[in-house]
Amino acid sequence: MTCFMRPPPLEFELSPTEPKNYGSYGTQASAAAATAELLKKQEELNRKAEELDRRERELQHAALGARQNNWPPLPSFCPVQPCFFQDISMEIPQEFQKTVSTMYYLWMCSTLALLLNFLACLASFCVETSNGSGFGLSILWALLFTPCSFVCWYRPMYKAFRSDSSFNFFVFFFIFFVQDVLFVLQAIGIPGWGFSGWISALVVLKANPAVAVLMLLVALFFTGIAVLGIVMLKRVRGCVPGGEVGGKSEIMGPEGPGEGRSFWRKSGGPG
Numbered sequence: 001m002t003c004f005m006r007p008p009p010l011e012f013e014l015s016p017t018e019p020k021n022y023g024s025y026g027t028q029a030s031a032a033a034a035t036a037e038l039l040k041k042q043e044e045l046n047r048k049a050e051e052l053d054r055r056e057r058e059l060q061h062a063a064l065g066a067r068q069n070n071w072p073p074l075p076s077f078c079p080v081q082p083c084f085f086q087d088i089s090m091e092i093p094q095e096f097q098k099t100v101s102t103m104y105y106l107w108m109c110s111t112l113a114l115l116l117n118f119l120a121c122l123a124s125f126c127v128e129t130s131n132g133s134g135f136g137l138s139i140l141w142a143l144l145f146t147p148c149s150f151v152c153w154y155r156p157m158y159k160a161f162r163s164d165s166s167f168n169f170f171v172f173f174f175i176f177f178v179q180d181v182l183f184v185l186q187a188i189g190i191p192g193w194g195f196s197g198w199i200s201a202l203v204v205l206k207a208n209p210a211v212a213v214l215m216l217l218v219a220l221f222f223t224g225i226a227v228l229g230i231v232m233l234k235r236v237r238g239c240v241p242g243g244e245v246g247g248k249s250e251i252m253g254p255e256g257p258g259e260g261r262s263f264w265r266k267s268g269g270p271g
């Protein structure tokens with residue numbers, strides 16, 4: 001009878017795993033820099049693709065005749081129809097939409113301030129009948145400045161960013177500078193001028209503290225608008241480098257001077 005012997009198990013000596021060499025620190029840093037650069041380029045391409053899509057939708061709306069005036073937003077039964085077309089997300093380049101939106105909110109705040117100023121002057125007139133001239137002027141300022149400010153400085157600014165128009169930039173800077181001076185005068189509140197500013201509120205304080213508090217709140221509102229107006233004037237000025245607002249303008253884009261204009265050219269937009 002043949003006997004088979006099982007061979008003894010083979011024993012392998014396992015050597016400890018040697019650490020792999022992934023390259024030097026300089027190579028890893030170069031790879032990280034290259035990856036960051038690729039991500040930056042990808043974000044730029046995505047931004048330009050969104051801008052191209054927005055321009056394409058705008059052209060399609062214009063071709064189909066769907067670009068109807070939508071401002072001011074009025075009900076359909078109103079005999080007066082909207083006078084302007086405004087769509088910041090469609091007409092304004094993405095990098096300037098925040099600036100244009102802030103200017104629109106500034107205009108809305110100035111309109112609200114004029115309405116509150118009218119109420120404060122009315123209260124002052126009820127307390128002291130000698131303030132009738134200021135009350136009358138407050139009505140005039142509310143009726144005059146509300147439409148004029150929209151047409152004279154907001155719309156030129158809107159059209160300047162929309163089509164890179166040097167003429168509209170020039171009109172905006174000239175008129176909005178005057179508007180900023182007017183904001184400061186409103187905050188000061190010279191008695192008899194129809195503005196419930198600081199001086200007018202302090203004058204009424206002796207006659208009626210409650211009305212004076214209302215006028216102080218309006219004065220504080222006027223002061224905030226004046227400060228924001230100066231800040232926004234500088235911000236819009238920073239979008240037009242070199243002071244070229246009377247000639248051929250170059251809007252400051254995210255990559256430097258002229259990027260906004262060259263990008264519009266590449267995307268088929270105005271310019």
